[in-house]
Amino acid sequence: MGGTAAMIGIFRSELFKLRTTRATKVVVACSIALPAIIFTLTSMYAFSNGEVGDSLVSMVGNFAPLTGLLLGVVGVLCSTQEYSQGTIRITLVATPNRSKVLIAKLLTTVVVSTVSSVLMLLLCLLPSQLILSSRNIDFVTIDTDVRILFSAVILSVFLSILGLSLGLVFKSSPGAISALLLWPTILEGMVFGLLSVAFDRNMMKFAPVQGNGFRLIAQYTDESNSWLVSLAVFSAFVAVFAVLGAVFFSRRDA
Amino acid sequence: MIVVENLTKSYGSKKAVDSLSFSVAPGRVTGFLGPNGSGKSTTMRCMLGLDRPDTGHVLFDGKAYTEFERPLTQVGSLLDAGDAHKGRTARNHLRWIALTHGISVQRVDQVLQMVGMTEAANTRVGKFSLGMRQRLGLAAALLGDPKVVILDEPANGLDPEGIRWTREVMRHLADEGRSVLVSSHQLVELSLVADDLVVIGQGSLISSGPISQFMTQHAKTWVRVVSPSIDALAELVRLAGGTIEKTPEGVDFHGISAAAIGEIAATNNLVLHELSPQTGSLEQAFLDATDASVEYRGESATSTWAAPQQ
Numbered sequence: 001m002g003g004t005a006a007m008i009g010i011f012r013s014e015l016f017k018l019r020t021t022r023a024t025k026v027v028v029a030c031s032i033a034l035p036a037i038i039f040t041l042t043s044m045y046a047f048s049n050g051e052v053g054d055s056l057v058s059m060v061g062n063f064a065p066l067t068g069l070l071l072g073v074v075g076v077l078c079s080t081q082e083y084s085q086g087t088i089r090i091t092l093v094a095t096p097n098r099s100k101v102l103i104a105k106l107l108t109t110v111v112v113s114t115v116s117s118v119l120m121l122l123l124c125l126l127p128s129q130l131i132l133s134s135r136n137i138d139f140v141t142i143d144t145d146v147r148i149l150f151s152a153v154i155l156s157v158f159l160s161i162l163g164l165s166l167g168l169v170f171k172s173s174p175g176a177i178s179a180l181l182l183w184p185t186i187l188e189g190m191v192f193g194l195l196s197v198a199f200d201r202n203m204m205k206f207a208p209v210q211g212n213g214f215r216l217i218a219q220y221t222d223e224s225n226s227w228l229v230s231l232a233v234f235s236a237f238v239a240v241f242a243v244l245g246a247v248f249f250s251r252r253d254a
Numbered sequence: 255m256i257v258v259e260n261l262t263k264s265y266g267s268k269k270a271v272d273s274l275s276f277s278v279a280p281g282r283v284t285g286f287l288g289p290n291g292s293g294k295s296t297t298m299r300c301m302l303g304l305d306r307p308d309t310g311h312v313l314f315d316g317k318a319y320t321e322f323e324r325p326l327t328q329v330g331s332l333l334d335a336g337d338a339h340k341g342r343t344a345r346n347h348l349r350w351i352a353l354t355h356g357i358s359v360q361r362v363d364q365v366l367q368m369v370g371m372t373e374a375a376n377t378r379v380g381k382f383s384l385g386m387r388q389r390l391g392l393a394a395a396l397l398g399d400p401k402v403v404i405l406d407e408p409a410n411g412l413d414p415e416g417i418r419w420t421r422e423v424m425r426h427l428a429d430e431g432r433s434v435l436v437s438s439h440q441l442v443e444l445s446l447v448a449d450d451l452v453v454i455g456q457g458s459l460i461s462s463g464p465i466s467q468f469m470t471q472h473a474k475t476w477v478r479v480v481s482p483s484i485d486a487l488a489e490l491v492r493l494a495g496g497t498i499e500k501t502p503e504g505v506d507f508h509g510i511s512a513a514a515i516g517e518i519a520a521t522n523n524l525v526l527h528e529l530s531p532q533t534g535s536l537e538q539a540f541l542d543a544t545d546a547s548v549e550y551r552g553e554s555a556t557s558t559w560a561a562p563q564q
Contacts, residue, residue, distance in 0.1 A: 086337035
């Protein structure tokens with residue numbers, strides 16, 4: 001079995017692991033179905049006539065953080081379940097080269113999060129468009145729609161990598177999921193809010209997730225970073241944890 | 255052939271394994287013994303690249319485990335029967351392992367049949383007894399048809415039939431020319447199947463070699479005598495330097511050979527009904543050999559386990 005074939009085998013194995021655990025299937029399903037259901041219901045009941053003021057795509061984009069965080073949880077489970085169930089030993093006995101295991105896990109989370117976020121966008125947009133069209137309701141399109149769609153996928157992929165990395169650092173689901181959910185939703189706002197008071201200027205633009213990651217799908221304002229800067233800050237933040245996770249995973253005894 | 259050379263592994267200031275060297279020959283079952291905390295599991299983890307040794311190395315037919323492109327075809331291992339996701343079925347547990355090596359689904363079904371788990375193939379691992387998990391772990395170890403098999407307490411949790419089956423499997427694997435290294439605390443079972451023993455205590459080697467050699471070095475030997483003139487014989491043996499211990503079965507003589515007792519009896523016209531050399535069990539030999547290196551020792555039940563006072 002050559003190097004590429006071996007790598008494909010390890011990747012298929014990681015994908016199979018995710019497919020055969022109930023927790024990951026439920027979370028992936030939620031990350032796709034929850035936004036789709038909510039958005040479809042919103043389309044059915046909120047827009048009855050006239051014109052929808054905002055772009056449909058930008059409204060769908062607002063669900064990207066929810067999907068992203070749920071896919072982040074999938075990333076966490078991809079690593080922590082191995083430790084909690086003891087299968088990490090079998091994984092590393094089957095593939096002693098830890099770099100290959102890491103790459104396979106990374107590829108798996110990227111593929112799962114990409115497919116899931118694209119599906120979420122499709123399941124939000126297509127039924128809503130059909131509903132609104134059938135009622136002759138106009139919806140505006142804006143020139144940043146494609147960027148928003150692209151950003152929604154990027155956000156999900158990066159958050160799932162962040163989840164995977166936190167899982168590799170913490171080794172336990174409660175710790176990693178708490179960090180993944182609490183930092184962007186509560187702690188980051190508090191920390192950068194305090195910094196804003198301390199320095200008497202808006203520091204939120206430096207907040208890696210809220211100020212940059214979530215901003216990828218929002219409209220640009222004078223106080224926010226540009227899309228490229230936001231992408232750079234957010235990816236640097238994720239990269240730091242990815243490197244930390246890789247170092248812990250490579251050096252730690254199993 | 256497994257060669258462990260000068261293996262040392264520390265956790266903080268505690269040395270779990272200390273300059274350990276031994277070898278495991280093909281075609282033989284090698285028992286790996288040691289008290290709790292003696293470093294057996296750490297040694298096995300170092301062998302499989304799960305823990306990184308401070309010094310030393312382990313070679314399988316001249317190669318380190320991490321150098322194998324398809325390690326499961328070289329070394330099969332069962333470290334802990336609990337190492338399986340409780341929500342996966344037995345078949346899926348083996349399938350994800352098989353996928354890493356491009357092993358076919360047919361082989362998965364074959365090993366499930368080998369360990370007698372075909373009917374439980376689609377049952378979740380969480381519903382298995384410890385014995386069934388052991389069988390599944392053994393199936394995983396055999397998945398790649400390996401040349402070397404490493405088993406950590408494979409009979410743990412098995413019923414008597416399962417224990418006998420495990421023994422037969424180990425014997426069969428060794429007879430096929432594979433190297434089998436097995437750690438176990440079930441010494442009676444091990445004495446029935448092991449050809450060689452590696453005994454360690456506090457991370458260091460105590461003994462390595464054929465089981466007969468270990469018994470010669472560490473097992474107690476004595477002579478059991480049944481005679482109508484036992485008191486007279488006992489006095490004569492005492493004078494010859496032997497010691498006497500009365501038991502319900504007769505009298506045991508220590509420190510003197512059966513031949514010497516026979517000659518004393520013949521010279522003094524004493525009738526003997528039984529004169530049989532006795533050898534202590536592997537368990538007793540193991541306990542004697544490792545007595546100085548036992549780290550965790552329970553209180554004697556007879557002396558301190560008094561009922562709580564009301």
